[in-house]
Amino acid sequence: MSTFRPYRFPPLSLPSVAAGCGNDAVQQQAQLAQGFQQGMESGFREGYDTGLEQGQRDGYAAGHSEGWQQGNASVQQQLSSRFDSLAQPLDAMLQALQQLQGDYQQALRREVVELVAKVARQVIRCELALQPVQLLALVDETLAALPPVADEQVSVFLNPEECQRIRELAPERAARWALTPDSRLEPGECRVRAGNHEADAGCRQRLDACIEQVAEQLAEPLPPEAAA
Structure with missing residues (x-):
């Protein structure tokens, strides 16, 4: 703490006739100096206390604000880190679930x-067992896609049982081509x-x-309205 040295005013020159009052003047001068000193010290202490209190309030407010910001940033960082650590297994589970769902849909298809x-x-099998002659319609379709030839140059190879039944059920159509049983x-x-x-x-x-066309159609993703 700094100290102040009071300025002492020099005593006034008094006429000789007032020498009796010299002591009173000196005492007054001393009292004035003492009061000035006390006022200085009192004002200094008051100013110091006031400044200290104000500084403490300002410092507390600034420290509180900075501490809150740092604490908030630390909490956010911790929450973000914990969320990431919790999200990683969830992401893995979600990917596994999507893979499982895809595998299930593929197996279902x-x-x-x-x-x-x-x-x-x-x-x-049932249709051919009842009407084996329908195979001859397939023969007609196949011949239509091949270069044309005379009927005598056409040979049709069939399962022996079906070949025999076609000859029995439709002999006139069977006679059109050379039906040959093939075991x-x-x-x-x-x-x-x-x-x-x-x-x-x-x-x-x-x-x-x-069946290949059916598989391709099932493999295509469903439109949004159908999936809903």
């Missing part, structure tokens, strides 16, 4: 395609030879083409 193929084969062919299968050209006129390759 395969099952649908297999079911359609199985049902179609069963229907074809290597399954029921519903048929091969056509027209001159130098040969083609598959059976049901399997036609069914396989249809």
Whole structure:
């Protein structure tokens, strides 16, 4: 703490007739100096206390604001870090769920395609068992796609049982071409030879083409309105 040295005014020159009052003047001068000193010290202490209090208030407010900002930033950083740590396993679970859903849909599509193929084969088998002559219609379609030849140059290879039943059920149509039994062919299968050209006129390759189209359609994503 700084101290102040009071300025002492020199005593006034008094006439000799007032020498009796010299002591009173000196005392007054001393009292004035003392009062001035006390006032200085009192004012300094008051100013110091006031400044200290104001400085403490300002410092507290500034420290509180800065501390709140730092604490808030720290909390946000901690929350963000914890959220990221919690989000990582959730993201992995979501990806696994999406993969599982995709695998399930793909397996479901395969099952649908297999079911359609199985049902179609069963229907074809039943139809041919009742009406094997329908194979001759497939022969007509196949010959229409080949270079034209005379009927005598056409040979139709069939399953032995179906070949016999066609001859019994439609002898006039069976006599149009040379029907040849072939034990290597399954029921519903048929091969056509027209001159130098040969083609598959059976049901399997036609069914396989249809099943392939069904699989492609099922593999396409559904439109939004259908998915909803």
